[in-house]
Amino acid sequence: MHIEHESNLELNSKEQNQRFLEDIEIKYPEIMDIAYIYNDKYHYNNSGINKSVPEYIKQMIHNNVGVKLFDDPYNKTKTNYIFKFGSGYYIINFYSILLKNLSHNIITNFLVIDSSSIIPKGLLYYNLTHNAKHLHSVIISGLTIKKLLMILSFNFIISLFLINIISFLLLSYFDNNNILYRRLKKAANNNEFIPYFQSIYSTKQQKFVSAEILCRWNHNGIIIPPAEFISNLEKTNDIKNITLNLIKEAFNTLNKANINKDFMLSFNFTVSMILDDKFMQKVVTLIKNNPRIKNKIVIELTESENSFIYLDEINIVMRKLKKESILLSIDDVGTGYSNLLTIQELPFDIMKIDKYFISDRFTVSKSNMLETLATLGNSLNLTIVAEGIETESELNKVNQFNIHLCQGFYFSTPCDAKTFIARTKSEPHLYQ
Template sequence: MMNSESLPSNKENDSPLSIQEKESYKEVIETIGMSAEFILTNAVDSVLHIGRDGTIIKLNSIASAILGYEKTELSGKNIFSLIPVDYHFFIKARVPCSPEDGENEICCSKTEELFLLRFPDSDGVLNSYECIIFPYTEDDKVSFFLNMWIPDHSKNELFNKLKEAQGNYEALTETITEAVIMVDESFQILYANTSCKRVFGYSRDELIGSPFAMLFPAEVFSRYSSEFKKYFYMDSQEDQTVKKELEVLGRSKNRGVSPLEISFGNSRELEQRTIICIIRDISQRKNVERKLRYLAYHDKLTELGNRDLFHTDIEEFFRVYKSHQQLCGALLFLDLDGFKQVNDTLGHQAGDMLLISTAKRLRGLLRESDMIYRFGGDEFVILITKLNKQSDVELICRKILQVIQRSYNFEKNRQSHKVNIGVSIGVALLPNHGNDEETVTRQADLAMYKSKESGKNRFTIFSEELTLSAQNKWLIDQGLKTALVNQEMFLLYQPIVDKSGNISGVEALIRWNHPDQGLISPDEFIPSAEESGLIIPIGRWVLEHALLDIKELNRIMNRDLYVSANVSTRQLMAPDFPEIVDRAIKRSGIKLKNLRLELTESFIMESPDHSITVLEKLKEDHPGLKIVIDDFGKGYSSLHYLSRLPVDVIKIDRSFIKEIPADNNRKVINSIINLATSLDLGIVAEGIETEEQRDYPPLNSCQYMQGYLFSKPLTYKELLKFLNS
């Protein structure tokens, strides 16, 4: 290092000094006690004098020439701001301790070790240098000399590359928390960082020289060893068939088996190829992923699968079916009957408990291979993946009906409540009724709605007739939107007679003359109007026109007939229904005694308390207006509610009249008449079509009768002629 005959040099072959010669510099410096200035002036190599904080105090002329800087450009700069971050570790690991450092201060022991350093020239181009650090103390201030040589590539190329690679690995791997392992082509571990202890429980010394296979269960390493080998030549995989990461099971020293994620890189410059494995323990991540997946694919309330899981499962079913044509299954759509009443009466907490109990009942009934989902509200879906014949699914549906019909018991406010509900089921057979998710869900949904329309608490297996029915319903739904505007709706009036056969009033009946489908029955379009909410404007139109017509008819005929107008549940539940009735009465100027509002028994019992409140207000605001319960005996009203309802008249349902003169039917009719008489209610027998029905003795107590025996429904003009005759 010194330009002195007393110091060794190696000028004869014009090559850098040997490591042994460089090591002797430290002894000379310590022996002679040279000053920093003397060392810089007499050095034959590039030398930088650097403070412990990395500040370049001074450099010699050789360093200035080799590095490509003027001395003033480097003096005062911090070496850590010049060299790449990856190389900071090498210098910091070799900075000598200061006398001020306490006894407990940990000092590095790599001061005299040779290392490689990348240093930029004045143009920013990085060059490689072989370096060694010598400590230097002057006036109790510790600093160091950084001696730099250009490596002799002709003699030590492999050595230099190995040293540089080793330095890079050491710097990088000790700054990260993942385990880093270098493996050769025989799967021997060449290098391991200290983080391997945290991931695998093995120290560096235990790993280096050991087989890579020790970090995996035997069957896992056997399965993936051929995959690992691909990473030694990953640079040649231009088609990118090799994954950048692998997820495998690893084996630690103490904790057993855990999931790992391994990222790979390889050395392309060495004669013997190696791969670098960056290994992460992903146990926690997998646990989080499992929890998130469960939350994403399951209903929080019932813990059943949700729509997303159903989508995944049924897609898998059809995928398997493509290769196993003998596979058969079924899709069941379930909708609870009466769930809304439980929610409205007992509250949402009771409704939630009912849903949870229903989920448990279904789980206990079905096989492990059958999958259950909740789509929201009271809708459940069952995917049956193994089915031998159609009769099997019919048996399953019957069992579901039985298990849901069992009473549900709830505690609310320390009171026990017993609830009974039903379930409507729609069935699509797989793949008979479709071989894709969209088709079979639509078919099962159609079948379920058919069960609802057919009286609920039953199951329906899809048929093509349901598709035609659905298409017809769609046409009706679309046509309803413009039916009133296009004046396609009209009213008919069916006379209601007293005991003497004189006409006392009429019932207003709406009809629809569709431009394409012709005359459509109310039984077809009223449910659609209810479902869409269009029943509210339609009901308002009926009420207004019926009142105007009866007012005009009474004026022309000098009569005092009443008109009975039907009111649906949706109308009664509308907040502005009392105002609608009030406006219709005022607009027509009709006498209040000439107006009757008809509500079916089942409609009223959907929300009895609300019905009572609204009807009481109507009668209070309009004294003389009468309320009629239509289809009485067909619903399930209790005496408690019936006694509270502000009702004036009941109509015996036509189904009982049709069964005359059956003995059992006589008992039912007598019971209804006795009940109405005890409550001081008027009675109308509707559906009278024969003289036998008219003269049936139990009906002698009825004040009014209505039916085709007396008159069919008539238009306004036909009604005028009928009254005149």
């Protein structure tokens, strides 16, 4: 980690402090946690204030260690950096893999070693390493000289402006939104987002004909539901690479399953993803390079309150996608005034009617909106999918309007790749 330090900088404003925070949160996902230790207890720590520190940390403090970089003896994925500050200690915990393997540029890797270690020969920045000797550690970076590290300065008097920055960083660092954002960044780096499959049933063919791929967060074996993270994740650039990975993994799974050759997979795309030329070119290239994906992928445009602003731009992209044999779907039809416009103006192939107009649990389902939407879809020659089917009563309701494609717990619960493959093999009559 580096914090750029120049004596002529005046870092008193909130905006400038925020830049320091963003350097840590966005550029340095290798940071696992930051804590302050006082009287052998944690402060400013995610795991809880006033929690006692482990014995090996206590021992270092009681031995009055000034600063030390070391691998955690009980967690091999963690590297610890502890240093004295005032009457207490700061400890910064790093993800070992991210810290040691992080490559800033093509010249050299980011390297952190204890000052007692021998510096590898052949590195380009010896003059920088000498400047760090008073920290009792060496950090060598392939970035420019201007970007040389100063994590925090000890053995010198910390000026008041730096103390203010530290206070601001600690308060902001543990803000709930910032914590979630950092966790999402790290989860993306660790490939923790995986595809879940929810199959779509055809009452006419009496079998499953496609599946929607849902994003799930597998964090240390615990599956985190999308309601807790998906809206935040969609606001980051990471959602694009995650979606590409979901496409690859889902079709790899489909290739292993006992399934009919026309089975299709649909993936959620936001408006911002659709309008990102470079990202969409990656999607098209992926499809061209993988014949098993061609003619089997559906891009599902999720609801956006402002999507109608970009109708012309979206239209151009969608027509290019159709030339690549990609089917286009619109999600949650009827939940916002904007997509009632987009469904008529854009070249969709499929419309998915939201569960609010179907489920017995919602008052609006007793209105005539389901019939209205079905009529609209049929007039536009769209394939209609009914979402959220959970009961036989709801199934009978959509059957009244000749809606034959159904998605919901009544037919299939979302499942991981292993379970999906097992289902296709244990119930082949439903998938072939």
